[in-house]
Amino acid sequence: MSRIGRRPIPIPSGVDVDIRENSIVVKGPLGTLQRAIPSGVTVKKIDSTLVVERESDEKLHKALHGTIRTVVANMVEGVTKGFTKTLEIIGTGYRAQKQGEKLVLNIGYSNPVVFEPDGVTFEVPDPTHVTVKGIDKEKVGAVAAAIRACRPVNPYSGKGIKYVNEVVRRKLGKAGKVGGKK
Numbered sequence: 001m002s003r004i005g006r007r008p009i010p011i012p013s014g015v016d017v018d019i020r021e022n023s024i025v026v027k028g029p030l031g032t033l034q035r036a037i038p039s040g041v042t043v044k045k046i047d048s049t050l051v052v053e054r055e056s057d058e059k060l061h062k063a064l065h066g067t068i069r070t071v072v073a074n075m076v077e078g079v080t081k082g083f084t085k086t087l088e089i090i091g092t093g094y095r096a097q098k099q100g101e102k103l104v105l106n107i108g109y110s111n112p113v114v115f116e117p118d119g120v121t122f123e124v125p126d127p128t129h130v131t132v133k134g135i136d137k138e139k140v141g142a143v144a145a146a147i148r149a150c151r152p153v154n155p156y157s158g159k160g161i162k163y164v165n166e167v168v169r170r171k172l173g174k175a176g177k178v179g180g181k182k
Contacts, residue, residue, distance in 0.1 A: 028079025
């Protein structure tokens with residue numbers, strides 16, 4: 001059995017879980033999330049916990065067992081606490097600002113890059129930091145990765161967009177000729 005898949009998921013107070021034939025709906029103080037459950041894996045509610053079980057020991061069912069358990073646990077955590085990713089913008093003249101619900105990035109291109117909120121919210125505490133918040137971990141990570149992909153950090157100059165806890169390995173540039181002309 002999968003060690004991750006066997007662990008029960010505690011349901012905190014204020015969270016309502018509705019299990020249907022092939023889907024699960026989790027409602028909490030921050031919102032509602034719904035996910036389809038593939039065949040071969042079942043989710044059962046026992047007292048105030050959720051238990052994920054698989055039908056057989058086939059390779060696909062084993063792979064789905066731990067994955068679905070983690071996805072359901074993230075749904076429960078998302079509707080209670082939410083998820084955040086913080087990005088840092090490095091570079092002269094690079095900045096972020098919030099216009100209404102949209103995120104506008106000036107990162108060295110001729111036109112600003114605009115991001116629409118799709119199930120997430122943006123916070124700009126200062127022009128060089130952007131926080132992506134939401135209840136769906138997958139969406140928060142995807143939007144943060146899309147923002148980072150607009151201008152990844154250049155290893156030579158160090159300019160670009162990176163996660164706050166990301167470490168960028170810097171490279172040396174050209175050393176130049178030693179000894180003059182020959």
